[in-house]
Amino acid sequence: MKRFKKNTVIAALMAVMVVALAACTKKETADTFGYNNGSVLLTPGVKFNADAEGMPETTAYMEAASCYFDGLDKVFTYEGYEITTYPKEDGDYIQDVNISSETIKTDKGIGVGSTLDEVEASYGSDYTVSGKMYEYYQDNEKYMYFFILNDVVQYYGYGMDVK
Amino acid sequence: MKKIGIKRASFMMFFLVMSMIFAAGCGKEPDKGGEIVLTSEADTTQPATEKETTTQTDTSTEETTTETVTETVTETTQETTEEVTETVTETTEYVEEVKAWDLLNNEPLNPTTSGYEELDRLIESYMTMLENEGTLTEGMSNYQKVHSIYVWFIKRITYNRGMNVDAGKYSTSDPATTPEEVLWATDLLNTYQGCCYNYSSAFMYIMRYLGYDAHLLSGQVSSYNGGTTPHCWVYVNLGGNPYTFDPDVDMNYYWRGVKEGSIEEKTDTLFCRRMEDMSYFYTIEKYHEN
Numbered sequence: 001m002k003r004f005k006k007n008t009v010i011a012a013l014m015a016v017m018v019v020a021l022a023a024c025t026k027k028e029t030a031d032t033f034g035y036n037n038g039s040v041l042l043t044p045g046v047k048f049n050a051d052a053e054g055m056p057e058t059t060a061y062m063e064a065a066s067c068y069f070d071g072l073d074k075v076f077t078y079e080g081y082e083i084t085t086y087p088k089e090d091g092d093y094i095q096d097v098n099i100s101s102e103t104i105k106t107d108k109g110i111g112v113g114s115t116l117d118e119v120e121a122s123y124g125s126d127y128t129v130s131g132k133m134y135e136y137y138q139d140n141e142k143y144m145y146f147f148i149l150n151d152v153v154q155y156y157g158y159g160m161d162v163k
Numbered sequence: 164m165k166k167i168g169i170k171r172a173s174f175m176m177f178f179l180v181m182s183m184i185f186a187a188g189c190g191k192e193p194d195k196g197g198e199i200v201l202t203s204e205a206d207t208t209q210p211a212t213e214k215e216t217t218t219q220t221d222t223s224t225e226e227t228t229t230e231t232v233t234e235t236v237t238e239t240t241q242e243t244t245e246e247v248t249e250t251v252t253e254t255t256e257y258v259e260e261v262k263a264w265d266l267l268n269n270e271p272l273n274p275t276t277s278g279y280e281e282l283d284r285l286i287e288s289y290m291t292m293l294e295n296e297g298t299l300t301e302g303m304s305n306y307q308k309v310h311s312i313y314v315w316f317i318k319r320i321t322y323n324r325g326m327n328v329d330a331g332k333y334s335t336s337d338p339a340t341t342p343e344e345v346l347w348a349t350d351l352l353n354t355y356q357g358c359c360y361n362y363s364s365a366f367m368y369i370m371r372y373l374g375y376d377a378h379l380l381s382g383q384v385s386s387y388n389g390g391t392t393p394h395c396w397v398y399v400n401l402g403g404n405p406y407t408f409d410p411d412v413d414m415n416y417y418w419r420g421v422k423e424g425s426i427e428e429k430t431d432t433l434f435c436r437r438m439e440d441m442s443y444f445y446t447i448e449k450y451h452e453n
Contacts, residue, residue, distance in 0.1 A: 062328050065392040067359045067384070068415050073324035084325035096325055130321075130355035131285075132333070147354065149335055161321050163418040 033138055034158050035081065035097045035104075042097045044142050044160035048085050050076055069162075080104055086162050098157040106156070110146070114153045119146050135159075263435035266401040267306040272374025277453075279345045281336045285352040286372050308373065314430050316366060316410040317417050323356040330360075342453040344379055359411035360395045366410050367397045376400040377408075382448035384412065387419075396445065398438050407441050409433035 034043030039054025050058065060077035071087025080101030085092035105111035108122040119134065127134045128143075135143040142160045146153045276283045293299040298311050331338035331346035333353045338346060344364045351361035363379055370377035377399045384394035396409040413433050420429045433441075 064324060064327075065386070066324065067392050067394050067411055068322045070386075070388050073358070075325050075328045077328075082325065082328075084323060086324075096323060098325065131351075131353040133354050133356075147333060149353075154333075159321075159323075162323075163421070 033142065033144070035099060037078075037081070042083060042094060042158070044094050044096065044158050046094055047090070048076075048083060048092050048094045081157075095162050096157060096159040098155055098159075100155050106144075110153070111156060112153055114146075116146075116148050116151050116153075119148070119153065263406075264304075264306045266406065266435065267309050267375075268304050270305070270375060270401050272305070273376075274374040275371045277345055277348075277368050277371070279336060279341060279349075281334060282345050282349045282352070282368060285349060286369060289352055289369070290372070305373070309370070309375075310431075310434070312369060313366070313408065313410055313413070313434055316362060317414040317430050319355060320351065320362060320410075320414065321356045322358060322411075322414065323354075324358045326350050326354065326357040327360050344451055344453040362411040362414070363395045363397045363409070366408065370397070370399055370408075379451035379453070380445070380447050380449065381451065383446040385444050387415070391446065394445070396433075399435075401435070405438040407433060407436045407438050407445070 032041060032043075034041050034046075036042070037054065037056075040052060042048075049055070056078055058076050058078055060075075062075045062077075063072045065071075066073045066087060069087050072092075073087070074085045074092055076083045076085070080099065081104065082096075082098045082100070083094060084096040084098070086095045087093075100112060102112045106122075110119055110122050116134070123136055123144075127136050129135075132149055133145050133147050135145045137143040141162075142158070144158055145156060147155045276286075290299070293312065293315065298315055299308055303311070326333070327347070330343045330350065331341065332350065334341075334346055334349040336346060336349055341349075343360075344367075347357070347360045347364040348368050351357040351365040357365070360381075367377045367379050377397055379395065380398060381393070381395040383391035384396070386392045394411075396407060396411070398405040398407055400406075413430055416429045416432050420427070
């Protein structure tokens with residue numbers, strides 16, 4: 001009987017630990033910077049592969065010789081979002097993930113159609129305003145942004161200053 | 164008894180291993196390995212402050228440059244015939260920089276608007292913002308105003324080709340009835356981002372707002388590593404002659420200089436260059452009407 005109790009306690013502790021571990025993993029994913037399309041996390045500054053597993057077919061594609069970088073600037077348009085890349089020697093890197101779909105929300109429930117007040121309530125007011133872009137910098141170059149016209153979010157996304 | 168002890172030990176070992184996995188998982192720093200987490204308020208204010216400081220510094224640098232140039236011109240006239248021949252070329256280049264000051268200050272101004280409500284409103288707001296942040300101050304000459312705005316474009320606007328894909332995406336203007344030059348400018352002033360088309364068209368309309376006869380060109384430009392690249396830039400009629408202004412390529416030179424650790428601030432490589440001298444660099448394909 002005593003042994004049964006001890007085993008039960010240990011089993012319960014293990015169960016709690018597994019649940020805690022699962023919660024911990026979920027939190028990390030939610031806080032990770034970038035847009036997760038369900039399969040791929042799209043983060044500015046990270047190498048981009050349009051043919052990677054989990055990337056859907058583009059609805060439009062544009063490339064042009066860069067007037068800043070050595071190589072081609074590319075814009076990949078998908079249903080509900082768009083990815084702009086900049087060239088480096090070893091491939092294309094994400095500069096901007098721009099979300100235009102009303103159904104794609106941030107983990108805090110903000111998206112196209114939200115108001116500035118709602119953005120501030122969720123992300124605070126410590127942003128840099130560039131024209132109508134409200135930019136929440138994560139470090140010296142990467143930021144989450146909301147493009148707000150007439151008090152309503154038109155687009156939001158994840159960008160970086162590429163210099 | 165012995166069997167029970169081994170079972171307990173097995174449970175304990177399993178518990179220990181699970182604890183280690185748990186600790187490793189939660190202890191991982193998300194900002195390592197390409198993952199970033201929102202930082203504190205103090206961190207996020209830094210970029211804006213830096214940008215303002217660098218913008219203000221530049222005007223005084225320009226004044227110093229102008230004085231130095233004048234001295235150089237005087238010195239070269241006292242050298243031997245052969246040396247004079249060599250320095251004539253240099254002197255000609257420097258004289259152009261001195262002339263930029265004269266040309267922009269002496270040009271009669273005739274301020275105009277684009278006639279497109281959103282863009283004109285954005286330019287008004289932009290000029291007010293420059294005054295509020297101290298980039299434009301009372302008592303500045305016309306040259307200083309133009310140069311300060313040019314340097315602001317170089318340092319503050321972020322290059323982003325995506326802005327050129329759907330002209331007017333960042334605008335309330337109707338793309339069906341608004342010229343693309345206006346949309347390019349509007350997109351830039353609404354986002355402070357863009358590529359050469361956005362940089363040049365916005366700068367052109369601001370120059371017109373200030374009173375200058377500015378126009379847009381597009382065609383090809385020499386690429387950094389050889390060949391040519393599609394490009395858009397500006398010319399301004401000053402003293403009856405066209406002069407090139409290219410904030411996008413100067414942004415390129417400036418940030419390459421910064422990355423390479425250059426001490427000299429390269430902001431004026433293509434600021435007010437006589438257009439006829441630039442044919443080696445640009446191939447004009449289109450004179451824009453708007």
